């Protein structure tokens with residue numbers, strides 16, 4: 391009997407097959423799967439969809455907000471009302487922001503490097519007072535270095551600098567970063583393995 395309740399809940403209210411026709415003399419149902427497969431669904435079985443203007447004409451809904459959105463987009467071309475001082479306790483002049491971190495807050499160079507210890511491939515911009523615009527800066531220019539083979543912030547006692555131009559191709563662009571390989575372990579871990587362990591794919 392429990393089986394017949396479950397099947398009737400699956401079927402629509404519209405006229406369908408007579409389930410009692412499959413009832414045997416002793417009160418059980420047989421071949422219910424075959425019965426539901428034979429039922430022919432019609433357009434009337436599909437519940438009506440609620441229609442919204444935002445889904446039918448999304449641009450029409452956005453139109454009243456056009457100026458406001460464009461103003462806010464233009465705001466990203468400037469300092470966006472950020473304070474001239476770094477919000478961190480250092481209080482130094484704030485001229486750097488990251489395109490890959492949210493909030494768009496301006497920091498001083500030391501704080502932006504400190505904040506990116508584990509994110510050397512983020513794109514940094516510096517506010518130019520002379521040109522009233524943002525120019526691209528790399529984190530390595532600002533002093534960020536990456537140490538392989540050790541916990542973040544723990545330099546290797548026998549570290550070895552990589553080639554001068556250590557270039558990384560990433561989803562957000564091409565980066566030159568300053569990296570150091572570890573040479574304090576025994577046996578030494580090959581450079582390409584150190585790269586793989588840090589999440590970089592070595593290129594010849």
Ligand SMILES: [Zn+2]
Pocket residue numbers: 488489490491506509512513
């Ligand atoms: Zn960032």
Ligand SMILES: [Zn+2]
Pocket residue numbers: 476477478479480481482497498499500501502
């Ligand atoms: Zn700061």
Ligand SMILES: [Zn+2]
Pocket residue numbers: 539540545546547548549571572573574575
């Ligand atoms: Zn080491």
